[in-house]
Amino acid sequence: MKYILVTGGVISGIGKGIIASSIGTILKSCGLRVTAIKIDPYINIDAGTFSPYEHGEVFVLNDGGEVDLDLGNYERFLDINLYKDNNITTGKIYQHVINKERHGDYLGKTVQVVPHITDAVQEWVMNQAKVPVDDDKKEPQICVIELGGTIGDIEGMPFVEAFRQFQFKAKRENFCNIHVSLVPQPNATGEQKTKPTQNSVRALRGLGLSPDLIVCRSAKPIEMAVKEKISMFCHVEPEQVIFIHDVSSTYRVPILLEEQGIIKYFKQRLNLPIDDQPSDLLMKWKKMACRYERLLKVCSIALVGKYTKLSDCYASVFKALEHSALAINYKLDLMYIDSTELEHSMEAENSVKYHQAWHKLCKADGILVPGGFGIRGTEGKLQAISWARTKKKPFLGVCLGMQLAVVEFARNCLNWEDANSTEFDPDTKNPVVIDMPEHNPGDMGGTMRLGKRRTVFKTENSVLRKLYGDEMFVEERHRHRYEVNPELTHCFEEKGLKFVGHDTEGNRMEIIELENHPYFVGVQFHPEFSSRPMKPSPPYLGLLLAATGTLNAYLQRGCKLSP
Secondary structure, eight states: OHHHHHHEEESSSSSSSHHHHHHHHHHHHHHHOEEEEEEEEESSSSSTTHHHHHHHHEOOOTTOOOOOOOOHHHHHHOOOOOOOGGGHHHHHHHHHHHHHHHHTTTSSSSSOOIIHHHOOOOHHHHHHSSSSSSSTTOOOSSSEEEEOOOOOOOOHHHHHHHHHHHHHOOOOEEEEEEEEOOOOOOOOTTOOOOOOHHHHHHHHHHHOOOOSEEEESSSSOOHOOOOHHHHHHHHGGGEEEEEOOOOOOOHHHHHHHTTTTTTHHHHHHHSSSOOSSOOOHHHHHHHHHHHHOOOOOOOEEEEEEEEOOOOGHHHHHHHHHHHHHHHHEEEEEEEEEEEEGGGGGHHHHHHHHHHHHHHHHHHOOOOEEEEOSSSSTHHHHHHHHHHHTTTOOOOOEEEEEHHHHHHHHHHHOOOOOTTTETTTTTOOEEEEEEEEETSSSSOOOOSSEEEEEEEOOOOEEOOOHHHSOOOSSEEEEEEEEEEGGGGGGHHHHHEEEEEEETTTTSSSEEEEEESSSSSSEESSSGGGGGGGTOOOOOOHHHHHHHTOOOOHHHHHHTSSSOO
């Protein structure tokens, strides 16, 4: 097993996840089996209880793990399926060690950070690195490990120490460290500064790890003189300094790395049994990146949500839309609309914001209402759904978006004026969305209906069934506490809102479709988590096709994309 540790310096959020994913993609293109592990030094057990404004979206895995969004990058880039144990947190490690202590495994010993916590980290990494993540179920050959945060963070110290020890346990030819750092360019001088990178590498060396590659992030391409300066002051060869500047698309990052000789370096440094040239997989990435940059036709989608100030809050949704737009040769124009700004109360409070939000919504080619929790902004989402339904605008509702589509239909088509979800109004006379029987309201973490579940189509006359290739069932990932009330579904069906997909027992409503509408679809699951750059998610693809007026032609071709 070969281990590649990716650390970060200067600031967090400079793209360690994309670089780790891109390195994995390059090695996979050379015919190697690659897995990935993300280490988050926070004390939370998992990401499930975070606000999206803390660390971005919560990504859900097949096994129900609620994890950091970087695992979504790994899955999309490498086309693999990871497990919750591929996301290590300080909370998980300490819980594991404390459970062992209570069990008596350390009887007579003082349990300490070194060696007990550091040993637990190393043991976890070695065990999880062997778990198959590809469809062929073969053991991986390379494990890419991303250490979250920045070097010098107090909460990350036990993990740095663990890998300082681990480099000797694994042996030099099986372990290498890539350090991602920032090269800022102050506007005052316009000069690219190397001092932050020098200090970051010095701090890393002081903790016992020496970088084999230094990946320098910058806004603009870095000059050769800067590369030579970093090489000299950071005690590495010039070819060990890699530059990644801001690019139009993340699909370009693996290509930039490959152009700077990273395959040849890994082959020598880790003694890998590969050719110097990548295979067809990286050529597909190159073609995809070139195609992305040449797109001319634009499709605009309005994303109506409550976490619109930070794009990472809907990272997988954005990627799923982007994959679908690329598949039909359109450039995506994603307009984020804060749902509170669509509400009538906003018109009195701030009429400019109100009219700007409605202007965006009206000019969009399609409307998407994603998942979420809490009552804030729900009335605005209901307004957007009503607009999509009455104006026959293509619409996709995901999780809460589907539930609110049912609420909107009940209020405006069934005339149940107080129809609501018990999440927002526990005393409503028409509870069209209810909490699930197995939901435990005591603990919040890990108590939802999570992970991959089967949805069975109950009719052949379904747009989504055709988009999924006329399959009898689909398996997608879920994350919800509430569901459509199964006792009231017949009232909706009589008025044209069809529940075309159920769970395997037939009790849980999974998919809705509205009759006599170009595309009005709601899904209880989160299809964005399964979308891949070369395999777009069918519900999102359907939204883009409908928004560009090409859905019927696509269905008539037997769900084949035009060349």
